[in-house]
Amino acid sequence: MIRSACLAAALLAAGCASSPSSAPVGPIDYDVVCQQLENSGKASRALRWFHASAERRASYEQVFRLATERVGALARGRAPGTWAVVADADETLLDNSKAECADQVQGVVNHDPNRWTQWVLAEQAEALPGAVAFASAVHSLGGRLIVVSNREEVPHRAATASNLAKVGIQVDVLLLAKDRNDLDKNSRFRLIEEVGIAASRLPPQQVLAYVGDNIKDFPYLSQVDIGDPAVFGTRYFLLPNPVYGSWQRLPMR
Numbered sequence: 001m002i003r004s005a006c007l008a009a010a011l012l013a014a015g016c017a018s019s020p021s022s023a024p025v026g027p028i029d030y031d032v033v034c035q036q037l038e039n040s041g042k043a044s045r046a047l048r049w050f051h052a053s054a055e056r057r058a059s060y061e062q063v064f065r066l067a068t069e070r071v072g073a074l075a076r077g078r079a080p081g082t083w084a085v086v087a088d089a090d091e092t093l094l095d096n097s098k099a100e101c102a103d104q105v106q107g108v109v110n111h112d113p114n115r116w117t118q119w120v121l122a123e124q125a126e127a128l129p130g131a132v133a134f135a136s137a138v139h140s141l142g143g144r145l146i147v148v149s150n151r152e153e154v155p156h157r158a159a160t161a162s163n164l165a166k167v168g169i170q171v172d173v174l175l176l177a178k179d180r181n182d183l184d185k186n187s188r189f190r191l192i193e194e195v196g197i198a199a200s201r202l203p204p205q206q207v208l209a210y211v212g213d214n215i216k217d218f219p220y221l222s223q224v225d226i227g228d229p230a231v232f233g234t235r236y237f238l239l240p241n242p243v244y245g246s247w248q249r250l251p252m253r
Helices: 033-040 043-053 053-075 096-107 113-122 130-142 153-166 186-195
Strands: 084-087 144-152 173-177 208-211 235-238
Touching: 033 096, 043 053, 043 096, 053 084, 053 130, 053 235, 084 173, 084 186, 096 113, 113 153, 130 144, 144 153, 144 186, 153 173, 173 186, 186 208
Parallel strands: 084 144, 084 208, 144 173, 208 235
Antiparallel strands: none
């Protein structure tokens, strides 16, 4: 979802507002930082679930398998190149839990744009369970995979494209946020379905499915309006993310 703009805690909405100032970031060894967090005893329950649990793997595999079956059914009889699947990047296709480990072990609570950019440029995010097979299935069925992410056009585009390619996820179009304030994905969703993407020579596409980990990864939905629940599992496919999201400011009632 947003990691598309945010790693942490209090800032959200489909992304998060960044702090006005951000301290320089020193070197971080992402290969060992989750073990360091384990040794520190500071790991949150949510991050432990997301980074290490069997339940996360099973739920991701399940959702991507169901999405593949549904897209396969919807794609029958459609001409190749006329339809697409739209997916979020962070905590949907790419696993950023090592960046979360780095924040928790170093006691960072709020989103730090410098730390986030350091992580993105490191290109060390791994593919989430089922994501590679899903992307491959979309292409084999004749569709395009369009990624709509609140990562920023500058400076994140090249590293994001490279990281996705490294883990074996072929992306046809990557639509990123113009800046930290461009966190509403609906204008990009409209571009795909109603206008087309001139820079990619892509005409308007019929979107057969949306996949994401945040309610705002789906057109016009929000924490106060989830639309028709029957659309989930038939056109919208929602993945679990207990670590961060637009739900963080919801009051407990």
